[in-house]
Amino acid sequence: MALLTLDQVSVAYDNQTILKDFSLELEKGKLLSLLGPSGCGKTTTLRLIAGFLEAKQGKFLFGGKDYTRVPVNKRNFGFVFQSYALFPHLSVYDNVAFGLRMRKVKDRDVSERVMRMLEVVNLNGFEKRFPQELSGGQRQRVAIARALVIEPDLLLFDEPLSNLDANLRVNMRVEIRRIQQELGITTLYVSHDQEECFSISDQVAIMNKGIVEQLDRPETIFKYPATEFVARFIGFHNFIEFDERSDAGDAISLKVGGRLFTATANPGTVRPGARKGAIRPDDLIVSGDTGQEAANALPGMIKVSTYLGRSYQYVVETELGDFTANQEMETPYFSGQRVNLIFPQDKLVLVE
Amino acid sequence: MKKSAVYWLLLPGFVFLAAFMVIPIVLTIGSTFVQENAFTLDGYLHFFKDPYFLKILLTTLQVSVVTTLVCVVLGFPTAYYISRKAPRRKGILLALAIFPLLTSPVVRSFSWMIILGRKGLINNALVGLGLIDQPLDILYTPAAMMIGLTHLFLPLMIISLVGVLENIDQDLLKAAQSLGASRFTAFRRVVFPLAVPGLVIGAVLVFVGSLTAYTTPALLGGKQRVIATFLYQNAMTLNDWYLASVIAAIMIAITFIVVGVMNRMAKTLNPKG
Missing domain, CATH: 3.40.50.300 (P-loop containing nucleotide triphosphate hydrolases)
Structure with a gap:
């Protein structure tokens, strides 16, 4: 007690x-x-x-x-x-x-x-x-x-x-x-x-x-x-409001517009009915490879690039709004460059 | 401005005080020890041997001490209340508290005569209610002086106390309570010691003010003499400037002794004040 x-x-x-x-x-x-x-x-x-x-x-x-x-x-x-x-x-x-x-x-x-x-x-x-x-x-x-x-x-x-x-x-x-x-x-x-x-x-x-x-x-x-x-308070800067959610075993399928995302079922995604996706800037991957459609990817364009010391911070403009991503790299992307944002399955959580 | 240049700003005040206060005081006190070009203590011996003089001194000290104590007792709760109020309220209450200081001592004393006299408000009321047969003698007694002086000097006590009380962090009281002190104990062990510096300043002001007050005792004391009225009588009526100087020197000495003793007490009560 x-x-x-x-x-x-x-x-x-x-x-x-x-x-x-x-x-x-x-x-x-x-x-x-x-x-x-x-x-x-x-x-x-x-x-x-x-x-x-x-x-x-x-x-x-x-x-x-x-x-x-x-x-x-x-x-x-x-x-x-x-x-x-x-x-x-x-x-x-x-x-x-x-x-x-x-x-x-x-x-x-x-x-x-x-x-x-x-x-x-x-x-x-x-x-x-x-x-x-x-x-x-x-x-x-x-x-x-x-x-x-x-x-x-x-x-x-x-x-x-x-x-x-x-x-x-x-x-x-x-x-x-x-x-x-x-x-x-x-x-x-x-x-x-x-x-x-x-x-x-x-x-x-x-x-x-x-x-x-x-x-x-x-x-x-x-x-x-x-x-x-809570997510905002502890540093999740990126949010996506999904239209549809369907749970199937270990994977959760999420839809917004015409795009399909998958999240791993874990304590962060099990909340039934929660359809707002959140991800930390550190976990979001910015890929320069825009050739093929990757899983959980969202095409966008680098809007702002700032240097944080250990990594670069990018603000990326997409059809779902702006996203912030931190990435360690030797040569940074330039403003206006086309990129793909990758949302790793296990890093995407669903909040209320 | 250079650091040494700042001291020049002190000069006008310093010159004024030296010329019109320090030097006259030193000369006055010095003159009491000299008669017919020889060192003497006659003036003081004479004073302290005469029962009439001693009675005046005693009455004066009594009135001053009681006035000071009454001001502490009345002033502390009032000051504590005022110090807890929001700034705007506090300003209004303080202005009300110092109001007696802004009125003429003559007018104030006459008002007290109307209230305290044999046919005054208090006696009329008491007789009217059948509580007493004969009117009380209040006016022209030491009690009347104490009442008048308390009325006059209470604001000084309140202002001095509000000054220290409003700077006491309320968390200190909470801390004391969380450590097991009741409200009263927290007040006694924390607020009171921290208020001691203000209490000493207030007490010195009230005491010295009462000791040297002239108008109020002269009007409310009747035939009762206090040192200040006695001094005036010797100097102006009897033209005995030597005795007047001795009395002045004794007043100064008492003031210094009282300030010294009070500071001593404050140190033991609040070593870091």
């Missing part, structure tokens, strides 16, 4: 509905990311679970108990803020000790637990410093230590890395994943950065306008997006 369950909750502020009949489950020890553009409701979901917001309708269950009306300070959840929210008037030690003192832990145990936690986040020796004397990454680690030292039942991250520079971001996300797995702590992580979410999560929920578009393992989402929104 899931440790955390949101059951059909609705949240609104200023008469604006942010979440409606929203449901979510999370299992013990797992890290789930909520990923989506700003305004999709991911932060609202996190604040609802933390207890900073109250649900208008629905239930929030945690460990089998009804937490819907439990106040923030009785939930025993650790929260890491985007702004870190370290207490500026307290030293690193006192910041981390804050939650333990609230729990009336004995001074000797406080000191032992604080020092152990500072070791976990690699900040031993910093306990006498004040937040404004630390770098962004160090502050973030204090914030994590402060949230972890209370041994929370659930750890909540609100865009914790967005105020850090790119290199530090990569290091910190590895750190976060390491600590999370080391302590086996159930975690909910909110971000708008796809790479960040995919790299650290057991599961990712892609959200849009207050609903979950897809919840799955990152690998599955990456290969087999369920909806057009």
Whole structure:
């Protein structure tokens, strides 16, 4: 059974509905990311679970108990803020000790637990410093230590890395994943950065306008997006709206205009009724050979050619609209050149 | 502009302050230690031995301390409320809060006379309701001075506090709560310490203002003297400029001591403020 369950909750502020009949489950020890553009409701979901917001309708269950009306300070959840929210008037030690003192832990145990936690986040020796004397990454680690030292039942991250520079971001996300797995702590992580979410999560929920578009393992989402929104969000730039679809065993035949395409039956194409094809620019092949009719090919003309470093990016004009394709090659095609776009059978997915 | 050139901008203000404030103060204080061309502490010994003078000093300190405390108690919740409002609202509320500062102290004090007098609003109401038989003596007591001074200086406390409170990140309160603090504890352990710098500034302004106020105590205090009215009396009525200088020096000394003590307290409450 899931440790955390949101059951059909609705949240609104200023008469604006942010979440409606929203449901979510999370299992013990797992890290789930909520990923989506700003305004999709991911932060609202996190604040609802933390207890900073109250649900208008629905239930929030945690460990089998009804937490819907439990106040923030009785939930025993650790929260890491985007702004870190370290207490500026307290030293690193006192910041981390804050939650333990609230729990009336004995001074000797406080000191032992604080020092152990500072070791976990690699900040031993910093306990006498004040937040404004630390770098962004160090502050973030204090914030994590402060949230972890209370041994929370659930750890909540609100865009914790967005105020850090790119290199530090990569290091910190590895750190976060390491600590999370080391302590086996159930975690909910909110971000708008796809790479960040995919790299650290057991599961990712892609959200849009207050609903979950897809919840799955990152690998599955990456290969087999369920909806057009998800596909676009994770880098599928090319879409074809097919007129007809007929499934026959391992192959799915698709028709648009007079053209026939085939897709391999796989988790990305099984969605019954889905007739919108999607493919990544990296998977689309641009062939200079226009002589014969190849399978899954679409003739077109190079409209724009740009150099990406490792590959060239082409915008190809066809009778079904423009397609974007990336291709590694020595001598690039020139603008206006006639080409064939090849859609590999196993790379074409069907989304809703 | 060259870096050193910037300092020239300070010159006019510096010259003005030196010529009309620092030098006169130094001369005034210096003069209290000299009588008939010899060093002496007579003026101070005389002052601190006379029970009448001491009573005036005590009354003044009492009025100032109570006024400051009342301003803290009334000002903090008000300032906290104002600091949480959207900018437009905040502007309106602040303008309302500082309104007493914009009225003439004479007019303000006369209004209080009408309210506090033996036949004033409060006494009439209390007698009328049958709560008391004889009207209370409020006007011309230290209490009347405290009321008048609180009315006058509360805005200074509110402005100082709003200044620090509006800069406290709301996430800090949430963080404290998520770590197990109740709303009250979060306020006590996080908001209050962070507000201490503003509290000290406000308290110093109110205290020093009350200590040196003249019009309000003169009009509402009746025969009750405070240092400022006593100083005026010595200088203008009795023409005793030497005693007036001693009193002025004592006022300055008290001000410095209070500012020093308050800063000390602030340091212990909020070491990084």
